[in-house]
Amino acid sequence: METFLNIIKEPFVWGLAIGLALTIFTWKSGLSNKLRLSKDVRRLENELRDLQGHLNTQLKINSQGNQQLQQELETLREQNENMRVSMATLQSKPGRAEVRQYQVMEAAVRQMREQAPGFAPAWEKAVRQAETEIEAGENGLKKLVRKVIPGIGMTTGTQASGSDNEDKD
Structure with a gap:
């Protein structure tokens, strides 16, 4: 140790x-x-x-x-x-322009029946109005209504005022 x-x-x-x-x-x-x-x-x-x-x-x-x-x-x-x-094809189908022109003329004739005095100026005015209505109706609800019932939806409110004129005559 x-x-x-x-x-x-x-x-x-x-x-x-x-x-x-x-x-x-x-x-x-x-x-x-x-x-x-x-x-x-x-x-x-x-x-x-x-x-x-x-x-x-x-x-x-x-x-x-x-x-x-x-x-x-x-x-x-x-x-x-x-x-x-499809839209281009449908719009370019034969007879499409003729159907459109027919609709314009039909609307114009309807307006002429209402506005008989002074046929020529009234006729031109009615054709112009019908063309603008058809162009406006190319889209939207008027187009749908025209497709379902072709004769309806062509004129605006002139028929109502025209029927008042026929009652006066």
């Missing part, structure tokens, strides 16, 4: 002991930091993998939505083109 006490009293042993204690403390601290950091790295890698999975899912969803929108847009463009071609 005496030898042990003599060895402990030496300054070299004290320096060695202190150095070993510091080394062990540093090594233990480094080991615990390494374990903690490796846990953090694994946790962050898992989070990154999850986030990449979510991002891939979101991109797939957006891609599918964009693809569906593109397909719908293309379908609508094709339908629009088909309708435009």
